[in-house]
Amino acid sequence: xxxCQSSCKxxxxxxxxxxxxxxxxxxxxALDKQPVVVVVEAGNNxxxxxxxxxxxxxxxxxxxxxxxxxxxxxxxxxxxxSWGASWGNGGYISLQRGxxxxxMCNVAEHPSYSPLK
Numbered sequence: 789x790x791x792c793q794s795s796c797k798x799x800x801x802x803x804x805x806x807x808x809x810x811x812x813x814x815x816x817x818a819l820d821k822q823p824v825v826v827v828v829e830a831g832n833n834x835x836x837x838x839x840x841x842x843x844x845x846x847x848x849x850x851x852x853x854x855x856x857x858x859x860x861x862x863x864x865x866x867x868x869x870s871w872g873a874s875w876g877n878g879g880y881i882s883l884q885r886g887x888x889x890x891x892m893c894n895v896a897e898h899p900s901y902s903p904l905k
Contacts, residue, residue: 804903812885812896816860823858824901826867827851828883828893835881835893842882846893857895860885865895 809818818824828835830853834846842864859866864882873879883892890897 802905804905806900806902808898808900810896810898812888812891815857815865815891815896815899816885818899818901819857819860819865822901822904823856823868824899825854826857826895826899827854827897828867828895829853830855830869830893838876838881840877842884843892844884846883849894851894851897857899865892867895 807818809815809824815824815826829846829848829851831850832847834843835853855870856868857865858868858880862885864885867881867883869876869879869881871879883895885892
């Protein structure tokens with residue numbers, strides 16, 4: 789008769805304890821599984837005036853803003869900001885990968901996530 793037959797079974801989902809990590813390798817590995825909360829240095833003109841492209845320089849050194857890392861490609865991390873879709877590239881910013889240490893704008897300094905079980 790052309791009607792779809794489907795049934796849904798709800799599967800319980802639990803959130804585990806928060807896991808703190810450091811460094812780009814661990815951030816990238818965590819992003820393979822889920823979004824990751826990161827604290828970045830955003831109180832500067834690079835962030836305030838960002839429109840597009842990959843950020844390759846970030847002045848200062850003090851982390852001051854929590855955001856959500858949602859993915860990555862060969863050269864950058866994709867970050868979702870809370871400043872709305874009119875900021876940046878539709879609410880997102882791209883930060884250069886592979887800079888070592890704390891990462892671009894400190895993105896790899898204090899990442900954390902709560903594993904889904």
